[in-house]
Amino acid sequence: MPIYEYICLKCSNKFALLQSLNTAENNTECPKCSSKEVKKAFSSFSCSSGSSSSSSMSAPGFGGGGGG
Template sequence: MPIYEYRCESCSGKFEVLTRFAERDSLQMCPSCESTKTRVMVSSFAVAGGSESASSLDFGSEQTGGGCCGGACGSCGSSPN
């Protein structure tokens, strides 16, 4: 089961609930103030709409300034500078 993060609108506290997806949008009680004025926070993986942050995961291809070891091995960090 996934863990969803909720935010309490009464005390602005955050808490996590292990629940099913079908019950994600159901009301959860805040463990701090026992209020049910809580909202589920959108998980990062669920954020659609194309952001550039996804490119950070693409380190399979060789980029500049990295090399195999960050330049410590001498064979990959030999940029003339």
């Protein structure tokens, strides 16, 4: 099973859990404060610069579209 990294939005705790691909992330809770407010993190991405919080969901060159 793949390891998924999560970041608690409550205590900012970072933890990894072994979850299946079809496992809902909303069922994940922080092992530290038992909070359900966790966000899935990807270790693949490497953050070099420690800038302020800035979220933007845009995929350049991501061809795709809704299908019926």
